[in-house]
Amino acid sequence: MVKAVVLGAAGGIGQPLSLLLKASPLIDELALYDVVNTPGVAADLSHISSVAKITGYLPKEDGLKNALTGANVVVIPAGIPRKPGMTRDDLFKVNAGIVKTLVQGIADFAPKAFVLVISNPVNSTVPIAAEVLKAAGVFDARRLFGVTTLDVVRAETFTQEYSGKKNASEATVPVIGGHSGETIVPLFSKVSPSFQIPADRYEDLVKRVQFGGDEVVKAKDGAGSATLSMAFAGFRFAEAVIKASQGEKGIVEPTFVHLNGVPGGDEIAKATGLDFFSTPVELGRNGVEKAINILDGVTEREQELLKACIDGLKGNIEKGVEFTKNPPK
Numbered sequence: 454m455v456k457a458v459v460l461g462a463a464g465g466i467g468q469p470l471s472l473l474l475k476a477s478p479l480i481d482e483l484a485l486y487d488v489v490n491t492p493g494v495a496a497d498l499s500h501i502s503s504v505a506k507i508t509g510y511l512p513k514e515d516g517l518k519n520a521l522t523g524a525n526v527v528v529i530p531a532g533i534p535r536k537p538g539m540t541r542d543d544l545f546k547v548n549a550g551i552v553k554t555l556v557q558g559i560a561d562f563a564p565k566a567f568v569l570v571i572s573n574p575v576n577s578t579v580p581i582a583a584e585v586l587k588a589a590g591v592f593d594a595r596r597l598f599g600v601t602t603l604d605v606v607r608a609e610t611f612t613q614e615y616s617g618k619k620n621a622s623e624a625t626v627p628v629i630g631g632h633s634g635e636t637i638v639p640l641f642s643k644v645s646p647s648f649q650i651p652a653d654r655y656e657d658l659v660k661r662v663q664f665g666g667d668e669v670v671k672a673k674d675g676a677g678s679a680t681l682s683m684a685f686a687g688f689r690f691a692e693a694v695i696k697a698s699q700g701e702k703g704i705v706e707p708t709f710v711h712l713n714g715v716p717g718g719d720e721i722a723k724a725t726g727l728d729f730f731s732t733p734v735e736l737g738r739n740g741v742e743k744a745i746n747i748l749d750g751v752t753e754r755e756q757e758l759l760k761a762c763i764d765g766l767k768g769n770i771e772k773g774v775e776f777t778k779n780p781p782k
Contacts, residue, residue, distance in 0.1 A: 492509040
């Protein structure tokens with residue numbers, strides 16, 4: 454019996470994400486929560502002939518409590534979208550408060566759930582979630598994930614002509630670090646099966662993976678950001694977590710985790726000087742079974758990218774921690 458919850462289910466990411474989760478045969482119960490429109494979204498999705506029983510909740514009448522009670526997996530896409538000229542950092546003040554409130558609800562009503570944070574900026578919102586769960590005495594680093602799968606999906610897609618795969622996802626293109634701009638580091642030297650990126654295309658591909666979201670913001674001309682591709686990425690990662698929790702072996706996905714709280718994380722923390730980092734992890738019944746260090750043997754250029762990533766991530770992580778300790782008045 455798997456109960457999945459989407460917090461922010463009526464938004465641009467939340468609706469397509471809820472659709473994908475409703476269609477999944479792995480989910481028995483799906484609860485949707487948002488500040489507006491969730492009963493309507495749930496009613497619409499309830500007409501789909503799939504396994505999951507679906508309910509929609511609003512804040513009134515203990516909606517958050519009812520949505521979260523009994524949850525196994527909670528996905529958080531809640532927050533305002535990025536607009537033209539807006540960085541992920543610009544989103545911080547609004548989205549940080551939203552995430553803090555929702556994670557407090559998880560601490561109160563679903564402390565054992567796997568928590569998948571999509572809300573931007575992930576580099577800061579995941580540390581916020583960790584601090585809230587720590588304060589409540591229910592933090593388990595193995596069960597808290599920042600969803601960075603969209604960076605991987607983009608890297609797979611943008612390099613498809615070189616991997617030669619009809620289905621781009623059949624190539625493994627590790628993307629590590631964080632989930633914004635220069636903190637995103639595609640490791641093209643570690644692709645599997647091995648393929649070569651032409652030297653004259655390398656820098657453009659790195660930038661496209663790092664700033665692919667800007668393409669979508671520009672193309673939507675002020676009408677939104679990457680919602681559909683993010684929903685797909687969030688669903689892909691949620692399915693991986695569910696499959697692993699049910700005993701499927703060999704599932705490895707990059708995700709933004711608290712390094713010192715997961716097996717194998719200490720080595721990466723020592724190499725980067727960071728508490729949080731996106732790295733491939735092996736998933737199991739209890740979440741992260743092992744963080745995999747793929748930093749050894751990277752190229753000189755990738756080392757330069759990592760340095761910029763680490764410098765950027767330090768400030769992002771500190772900002773999240775500081776927000777929980779000294780929230781704005």
